[in-house]
Amino acid sequence: MSSYLLRRIGLALPTLFGVTVVIFLIIRLIPGDPARVIAGLQASDEEVRRIRTQLGLDEPLHVQYAVFLKQLLRGNLGTSAVTRAPVSEEIGARLEATAKLALCSMVVATVIGMGAGIISASRQYSVLDYTVMGVALFGVSIPVFWLGMMLMLLFSVNLHWLPAGGYGTPAHLILPTVALAAFSVAIIARLTRSSLLEVFGHDYVRTARAKGLQDRVVVLRHALKNALIPVLTVVGLQFGALLSGAVLTETTFAWPGMGRLLVNAIGARDYPVVQGIALVFAVIFTVVNLAVDLMYAYVDPRIHYS
């Protein structure tokens, strides 16, 4: 197992390196001059040139990349071109907010989603089943910013139960979580249902029922574990995506997360921040994927790594 882990981590390194190269190139291909964006419309041409030199942007590309790589190998993600604070500080300031929202949404989505999927599969073709799947269809289709605004309208403006966006107390976490989880709940519910239904068709399930075991025991003890593999994959992917920030939710609810940071940095052509965040996301995805792969082995004993 540990050699498997080491091998996976070893394979991750060239991937991360590749990510840095791709992001480095792509952000420089987009039209727009960072120095001019920072200086604003009314600054003189001379001032813009000065800023460009200060940012190191008039060096040839390979020199710029070498500077970036050298810093990176020393553990330095660079300095924001806009605020001139370390990129790690910019990311660090948003990490807590992003982590809270991602974790909360994922827990809610997984618990409710799997619960709904299990109930649906156990009572296939019943009214409950159709209702749950209908609601899931809405969850997948409703745009998150619209749902967010509607939630704020009802719970903040009309009922005054919850704050209208912002960050700080647990109460602030409720509406963004609901808005963000809606999509994941729907997907997880549908996937759990279909996966369980597929497992229900297998011989060992029929055997378990024939043994006279209670329905609940059949489903939860015997069928669920085997149905979980595709669901786990989706949960892993969703979690990775959420940890990268959910920019629409963050914008609607004024949530100070990493999604907004990335989008703003691209809009401001803040190359170091974009590069830094892209790298952090790549690391997060790698770790999450590794965790999911390890969970496979736990859930399905037929899978083992050597």
Add this chain to the structure above:
Amino acid sequence: MVLALIAGLLWWQGPPVGAQAVPKQLRIAVGIDADTLEPVGQTTTTISNIIDYFFETLVDMDYSKNPPQIVPKLATRWEVSRDGLTYTFTLRPGVMFHDGTPVNAAAVKFTIERLLDPRVRNPNRHLFAAIKSVDAVSDQTVRLTLSQASPILLANLTTTTASIMSPAAVARAGDRLPVAPVGVGTGPYMFKEWRRGDSILVERNPSYWGKKPVFEEVLFRVVPEAGTRLAQLLAGDVHMAMLPPAPDVKELRKNPRVTVVEAATDRTVFIVLNTQYGPLKDVRVRQALNYAINKKAILASVLFDLGTVAVSPCPPMMFGGQPVQEGGWPYNPIKAKQLLAEAGYKDGFEINFFSPTGRYIQDFQFAQAISAQLRNVNVRANVSTMDWPSYVGMILTPPDRTRVQMIVLGWAWPVLDCDGAMYGQFHSTQWPPGGLAPANYKNDKVDDLLTRARSEVDQNKRKELYKDAQQAVWNDAPWIFLWTQKWYLATSKNLEGVKVTPIEKWDAINATWK
């Protein structure tokens, strides 16, 4: 769809909010997060507005007077030599920086020299370029020596960039200055904390030299979405929201629990016509395009009355601004078609048309309205958009390679002077890529007028020069002249005394609570 849901929001109110005690913390929802919190390096009006709470300048602009007047702030008196090359300021005695050090001539010298220091990032350096040297004549007297007369220097010194900073606090902050300018300013509030992406907190300065503000703390909340800012105001989470969604302003004006504060500003919005491109080379075509647009209709139905029709290339509220055509360029589509036919375009022409999205009030929306009106005179313009940095990149392409034919643009200046409004847009040295005048307009007479007005010390002569320049530019029509925007915000009814200035800033430091 967004309109429908916001309409629903306004129609569906919660229980009425009763009279409340004066809140300890005033909360203001703003639309963007800061890029830097120190005065030198400011490029966004909103952030300058925020740091105005804890920074102050030598002199201030009083917008309640018409024309606006320069009034004392950290300087109580000033004298300008007859040749306009020497300015002597007497400082207000007994004022301290937030770090406890005194405001003296040495601090002012430090501040101004730092403004000019090429190692310090200062996009507004050109406002102070005329300053040659600064001397501390005595502990409370500072002398500025200029390399050439600059009639707008005093006004430029009222901008946030020129705020006086404590040398000791700047040294202590080091490279944390842009993110944590602790103790650097002199204002009625002191900088407390910046939570990145979330909020900026300031607290009242107990030893402020001037009038004590009502609220102990002010929290600026970063809320990028206009609809959310409005929701927060209506839910009572904030007391003031800048720029709520434009389509909601009509309803908000009638809402008994909300006050809408709006005022005309110097931000002119217009359509640049690349005078070096095809049909636009002919002045008759450009004039025809001006005749083809019904500005009043667009202002009423697309901008919800959040603008005033342009009557001159330089808004009359600026020094030197004078209306060239009362009521704006007349709407006359028949005349437009006539002029186009005269110029040889009886069947019109195709042209590309770019607009930003979300940069100016209803920009993409009014561009589409304009495109429709142009079709009435056979000019076929299809609106495209792109993100702002790409847009700026497009504007800055040199004339021989540019894609610019017709583009939406807005122009404002932190100081109400026609030099700011006109030089950067109409002087032939300002063509891209060196400048931001994508009309590529060249008129030697206008060039001469604008250059002379820059250093003319006699106020009346300056006004004459600008009068002629505005007349010439208007007739040459390098733009489709549209309107000047209003700047607006919404506050809780209990908050009184909030004003909006013509330079797109709110003034609420001395607001009170009823």
